[in-house]
Amino acid sequence: MAKNFTNELVSVVIPIYNSEKFIIKSLDSVNNQDYKHIEIILVDDFSADNSKQIIENYMENNDNIVYLRLQSNSGAAVARNKALEIAKGRYIAFLDSDDIWYPEKISKQLELMTKENAGICYTAIEMINEENILIKDKRRVLEKVDYNFLLKNTMIATSSVVIDRNIVGDFKMPIIRSGQDYATWLKLMNNGTIAYGINEAFVQYRKSSNSLSKNKLKSIQQVWSIQRKYEKINTFHAFFNTMFFTINAIKKHYL
Numbered sequence: 001m002a003k004n005f006t007n008e009l010v011s012v013v014i015p016i017y018n019s020e021k022f023i024i025k026s027l028d029s030v031n032n033q034d035y036k037h038i039e040i041i042l043v044d045d046f047s048a049d050n051s052k053q054i055i056e057n058y059m060e061n062n063d064n065i066v067y068l069r070l071q072s073n074s075g076a077a078v079a080r081n082k083a084l085e086i087a088k089g090r091y092i093a094f095l096d097s098d099d100i101w102y103p104e105k106i107s108k109q110l111e112l113m114t115k116e117n118a119g120i121c122y123t124a125i126e127m128i129n130e131e132n133i134l135i136k137d138k139r140r141v142l143e144k145v146d147y148n149f150l151l152k153n154t155m156i157a158t159s160s161v162v163i164d165r166n167i168v169g170d171f172k173m174p175i176i177r178s179g180q181d182y183a184t185w186l187k188l189m190n191n192g193t194i195a196y197g198i199n200e201a202f203v204q205y206r207k208s209s210n211s212l213s214k215n216k217l218k219s220i221q222q223v224w225s226i227q228r229k230y231e232k233i234n235t236f237h238a239f240f241n242t243m244f245f246t247i248n249a250i251k252k253h254y255l
Contacts, residue, residue, distance in 0.1 A: 005165055009037050010110075012038060016051050017046075017073070026096075026100060027040065039088060040065045041068075042068070080173050080180070101202060102203070108202065113164055120194075141155055143199065146192075151245070156182075168188050178222060179223070182222070186226065186230070223241075
């Protein structure tokens with residue numbers, strides 16, 4: 001049975017794992033949006049730090065938050081899918097628990113999505129370190145990307161994404177430990193859906209010392225695996241795509 005989504009509501013999905021250091025900044029950046037029809041769904045992937053207590057204290061003054069805690073460490077895909085199950089909003093926005101939004105992010109994206117009848121929207125990002133210092137200015141994004149482009153590029157940053165479920169339909173992420181976001185964009189776009197970009201940095205992406213994306217070799221292996229296993233792309237084309245993906249990733253992070 002198809003779900004009925006609350007039309008104007010944006011459901012912000014935030015997986016939590018040992019997030020005590022940055023989660024308040026992330027939550028504040030959501031609650032400081034100039035668009036106010038927002039619910040926040042936090043799914044705690046069995047954190048071992050003080051994340052639970054910090055979030056519960058924050059919830060005392062913020063009634064737009066739903067907090068769930070998993071009974072074992074299961075990975076970001078499981079946490080995000082649990083949030084997607086209970087999300088009421090027509091729109092899904094993803095935010096990692098150490099990243100930060102600028103106040104106009106959601107309103108600007110919804111404006112574009114309404115204008116273009118877009119199912120997926122993303123923005124440019126800038127990079128900060130663990131001390132909140134800017135380490136890389138805006139990373140340029142294109143106004144539109146399609147499935148074939150995404151096979152070879154890392155254009156879409158997870159914390160910048162908004163999805164209209166009335167257009168793309170209800171969805172879940174593949175259950176893999178990392179790379180599930182990239183696999184999801186491919187899954188949602190392999191029918192011809194176009195993702196629309198805003199070339200303004202509405203997200204501060206935190207490049208932390210323990211980030212999963214720091215292991216570049218592992219990321220490249222994931223791209224190969226996702227294209228072969230989930231997209232059923234043949235060996236030759238998957239190799240070709242992964243090669244270009246690697247080159248573009250190097251440009252993004254280091255040039």
